[in-house]
Amino acid sequence: MSAMPPIVDGRTRLYGIIGHPIEQVGSPAAFSARFRAAGWNAILLPFDVRPEAFDATVRGLMALGNLDGLIATIPYKFRMPAFMDEVLPTGRIVGAINTMKRAADGRWIGDMFDGRGFIAALARQGHSVKDRRALLLGAGGAGSAVGCAIAEAGAAALTIVDQAPAKAAELATRIRNAFPQCHTQVGAPDPAGADLIVNATPVGMAPEDGLPVALPPLDPATIVFDIIVKDEPTPLQRFARDCGCPILGGRMMLEGQVETMARFFGAPI
Amino acid sequence: MSAMPPIVDGRTRLYGIIGHPIEQVGSPAAFSARFRAAGWNAILLPFDVRPEAFDATVRGLMALGNLDGLIATIPYKFRMPAFMDEVLPTGRIVGAINTMKRAADGRWIGDMFDGRGFIAALARQGHSVKDRRALLLGAGGAGSAVGCAIAEAGAAALTIVDQAPAKAAELATRIRNAFPQCHTQVGAPDPAGADLIVNATPVGMAPEDGLPVALPPLDPATIVFDIIVKDEPTPLQRFARDCGCPILGGRMMLEGQVETMARFFGAPI
Numbered sequence: 001m002s003a004m005p006p007i008v009d010g011r012t013r014l015y016g017i018i019g020h021p022i023e024q025v026g027s028p029a030a031f032s033a034r035f036r037a038a039g040w041n042a043i044l045l046p047f048d049v050r051p052e053a054f055d056a057t058v059r060g061l062m063a064l065g066n067l068d069g070l071i072a073t074i075p076y077k078f079r080m081p082a083f084m085d086e087v088l089p090t091g092r093i094v095g096a097i098n099t100m101k102r103a104a105d106g107r108w109i110g111d112m113f114d115g116r117g118f119i120a121a122l123a124r125q126g127h128s129v130k131d132r133r134a135l136l137l138g139a140g141g142a143g144s145a146v147g148c149a150i151a152e153a154g155a156a157a158l159t160i161v162d163q164a165p166a167k168a169a170e171l172a173t174r175i176r177n178a179f180p181q182c183h184t185q186v187g188a189p190d191p192a193g194a195d196l197i198v199n200a201t202p203v204g205m206a207p208e209d210g211l212p213v214a215l216p217p218l219d220p221a222t223i224v225f226d227i228i229v230k231d232e233p234t235p236l237q238r239f240a241r242d243c244g245c246p247i248l249g250g251r252m253m254l255e256g257q258v259e260t261m262a263r264f265f266g267a268p269i
Numbered sequence: 270m271s272a273m274p275p276i277v278d279g280r281t282r283l284y285g286i287i288g289h290p291i292e293q294v295g296s297p298a299a300f301s302a303r304f305r306a307a308g309w310n311a312i313l314l315p316f317d318v319r320p321e322a323f324d325a326t327v328r329g330l331m332a333l334g335n336l337d338g339l340i341a342t343i344p345y346k347f348r349m350p351a352f353m354d355e356v357l358p359t360g361r362i363v364g365a366i367n368t369m370k371r372a373a374d375g376r377w378i379g380d381m382f383d384g385r386g387f388i389a390a391l392a393r394q395g396h397s398v399k400d401r402r403a404l405l406l407g408a409g410g411a412g413s414a415v416g417c418a419i420a421e422a423g424a425a426a427l428t429i430v431d432q433a434p435a436k437a438a439e440l441a442t443r444i445r446n447a448f449p450q451c452h453t454q455v456g457a458p459d460p461a462g463a464d465l466i467v468n469a470t471p472v473g474m475a476p477e478d479g480l481p482v483a484l485p486p487l488d489p490a491t492i493v494f495d496i497i498v499k500d501e502p503t504p505l506q507r508f509a510r511d512c513g514c515p516i517l518g519g520r521m522m523l524e525g526q527v528e529t530m531a532r533f534f535g536a537p538i
Contacts (some may be wrong), residue, residue: 006298007276007305010291010315022279022335029275036276046279046312048334060329065317066291 008043009046014066015265018058019073027071030258038269042068049076060085062108069101069265077112077141084110090152093178095146099261113261114142115149118198118227120256121248125212127223130154132195135187137161139171142227143200147171150196151179155164159187159194161213189213191222197240199226204234211235220244227253277312281325283335284313284534288342291317296340297496299527311337318345320375327352331377338534339442340372341392346381346410348406353379362447363413365530368530382530383411387496389525390517396492399423401464404456406430406439406481409425411496412469416440419465420448426462458482460491466509468495473503480504489513496522 017027023046031044047070050059054076061067062083072080077096081087084100088111091097097110122129129150136147139162150158158175162168168186175184191197203212207230218224224240226232229250237247262269286296287475292315300313316339318326323345330336331352341349346365350356353369357380360366366379391398403419405412409432419427427444431437442454460466472481474497487493493509495501498519505514531538 007301008312010294010300012297012315014314014316020334025279027279028281029278032276043277043312043314045283046281046335047283047311050332050334053332056325057329057332060326060332063319063322063326063329065289066315178332213298231310247479 001090005041009041011041012066013042013068014064015042015069015071016047016061016067017044017071017073018047018049018061018076020049020051020075022046025073026254027073027258030254031262034258034262035267038267040267040269042265042267044071051075051169054079062102067102069099071261072098072100080110084108087111088202089178090115090145090148093148093174094141095174096141096144097143098145099264101265111146111264112145113257114145114253114262115147115152116181116260117232117253117255117257118146118225119149119153120260121252122225123138123224124256125246125248127151127196127246129196131156133157133159133193133194134160134198135161135189135191135194136198136200137189137202137268138202139164139168140200143198144171146198146227147175147184149179150198151175151182155182157183157185159185161187161189189215194222196223196225197234199224199234202228204228204236205230209235211239215239216243217236218243223248226250229254273513274310278310278389280310282311282337283337284311284338284340285316285330286302286313286334286340286342287316287318287330287345287353289318289320289344291315294342296342296527299523302533303527303538304536307536309536310535311536313340320344323348325481331371336371338368340530341367341369347379349379353377356380358447359384359414359417361423362417362443364411364443365413367414370534372421380533381417382526382533383522384407384416384421385529386522386524386526387415387494388418388422389529390521391492391494393521393525394515394517396465396515396517397422398465400425402426402428402462403436403465403467404428404430404458404460405467405469406458406462407467407469407471408433408437409469411437413440413443414468414527415467415469415496416444416453417447419467420444420451420453424451426454428454430456430458438483458484460487461492465492465494468493468497468498471497473497473505474499478504480508484508485497487512492517494522
């Protein structure tokens, strides 16, 4: 019988996910199991960072000599760039980051991986956004990351819808500047001509929620991706399924992120 | 096959040991294994707190909503009382604490457990200090805790030796005030009449170290306890063994502490 290594010891390198609340996060179990399976003496912990003590808590964690990386979840993705020595291009365009590491030279580097998980999930289901037309509902943090990833992955066109038109317009400008080959604009929630519809609004999280926008029956060739991490199917997924469309969900997006983020941390997987 | 619970998840409660360096500590493996065996969703982590960022790092850790307790090791036991809302009596007498928890009402409470592990280790080997005479070498943090525990456990007499006589005298006064039934004094490193000799100096940790003080041959009835946590036998242990004395060591003391400290944290063990 070979002895299992201890769960943690004095040499274990620490990673953490910061959020508030924190009990619901799946990253500690998912990442820690991956690290352990790879024989890497590292663990990813839940860190409940209270909003009233945000700055002091984050600076205290980052000062730990054996903490090498952090993930940020709601509501902190937009606050983390200010703590970094360097924000990589995707993080700069989105204006928020969800993954940060201490580089070998001690500098903290952050980037946004939400959109990469989205593209990875599509690819795993045999879909590509290359030369396709996408309709994005929601220009918040998740919507920004997904919209950026769609343009970066070679989409022909991206239409952004948000309750706050100025927010949608600002995101469209940033994406156009970074990825001019993608025709990015603010528009109406009209699925006509869209090959892909993405819900990046929070509508669908509450039990009483309906669709994020009123929609006519969809062309069954339209791919529908609801990035909400919640009991699936969501209202939008049920509607799309009834139209015969392929549907994808938030859990697939999260699964797509774990591997790319773990590699960014330096995990040998 | 029953599924093992994940190593850590979003609901895991955090404990940590703060020190610098931290790689050598055994507490993370020992405590985490105990917590897990008891089915308690909690983990104890190594936290490398750099001296130049001590205050900010400790305050950051204590602000975490899901961190419920800390252990302090070298060089931080003396600095922690200032961070507590309440220091329990033993910690006040010693002037240092090694174990801290957040109480149900949110207040931080700390105490010194080093000496309790010492007494527990003696008891496990069938020894008692009640009505016995002890010679204590070293009046630093560990020596203070052990001296306090010896007097608290009912020793008849305690002689304290330190390179810095004022330090020894100050400790003797504090112990006398708290435990007047024990005849506590500063003295010479003379083993005559001592039932127990304790090394609480760092001498013996370095490979080239000899005895902490020059000693004549010992009465084989004298119990010799070297609290150094290092490759045993230490020079003092070898000397005592050659005299036919029973010997105890730092590892036994640590083992004696784990259970009492874990219970202080609220672990169901």
